Amino acid sequence: MSEQPAAISEEDIHAYVDGALSSERREQVERAIELNPALAARVSDYFSLNNMFP
Amino acid sequence: MDIRNDLMEHVPRLRRYARALLTNRELADDLVQDTLERALSRSRTFEYGTDLRAWLFTIMHNVFVNQVRKASARAVHVSVDDEAFGETGLAASGGQLHSLEVRDLDYALQRLPAEQREVVLLVGLEEMSYAEVANALSVPIGTVMSRLSRGRERLRSLMAGAQPGAKLKVVR
Numbered sequence: 001m002s003e004q005p006a007a008i009s010e011e012d013i014h015a016y017v018d019g020a021l022s023s024e025r026r027e028q029v030e031r032a033i034e035l036n037p038a039l040a041a042r043v044s045d046y047f048s049l050n051n052m053f054p
Numbered sequence: 055m056d057i058r059n060d061l062m063e064h065v066p067r068l069r070r071y072a073r074a075l076l077t078n079r080e081l082a083d084d085l086v087q088d089t090l091e092r093a094l095s096r097s098r099t100f101e102y103g104t105d106l107r108a109w110l111f112t113i114m115h116n117v118f119v120n121q122v123r124k125a126s127a128r129a130v131h132v133s134v135d136d137e138a139f140g141e142t143g144l145a146a147s148g149g150q151l152h153s154l155e156v157r158d159l160d161y162a163l164q165r166l167p168a169e170q171r172e173v174v175l176l177v178g179l180e181e182m183s184y185a186e187v188a189n190a191l192s193v194p195i196g197t198v199m200s201r202l203s204r205g206r207e208r209l210r211s212l213m214a215g216a217q218p219g220a221k222l223k224v225v226r
Contacts, residue, residue: 010203013203015199045214046206049206049209050178052159053074053159053178054070054179
């Protein structure tokens with residue numbers, strides 16, 4: 001398994017949820033999410049939080 | 055030129071934000087009122103062609119910070135120890151928030167430090183860009199990001215019913 005995903009920071013995760021990333025970075029975050037179920041659950045919660053605002 | 059009419063257009067948004075920031079409706083409406091009064095008294099400092107909404111949110115932030123400072127000088131309240139809340143102390147496993155309701159969000163929001171609550175709301179409710187938030191709060195964008203990240207993660211833990219690593223303490 002040589003394809004190590006790019007390092008993703010906390011800031012990247014939040015910027016991803018807020019749609020504030022470049023398309024290249026967004027794809028890197030999406031790859032990281034696919035490989036990491038815990039991260040995926042967290043991101044899903046952040047989206048839920050954002051959607052709770054009116 | 056009078057900005058009074060332009061100000062009025064922004065009142066509903068200011069009110070919505072204030073009511074999320076302070077669940078006490080009276081205090082929230084006072085915050086809006088004080089913000090509008092200050093804006094009117096300083097309307098000459100507003101530069102036409104610049105973003106009125108950003109200017110108003112900056113004023114509201116300053117009024118809010120003053121209120122919090124005054125309130126914390128006299129009130130007894132519960133605060134969450136910021137330092138004790140490292141990333142490792144978070145126990146929420148994730149994917150649990152879909153069944154929660156908006157009133158849980160209100161409850162959890164009030165348990166965030168004011169500076170994190172502001173950022174979470176400006177981004178989530180007002181849908182401001184990080185740069186706009188940095189501008190409104192007069193802090194660097196990195197500070198916006200770290201408050202957002204800590205605030206959201208704490209909200210998530212609170213709403214998932216997890217025991218956060220923070221200690222609740224009564225502050226006099």
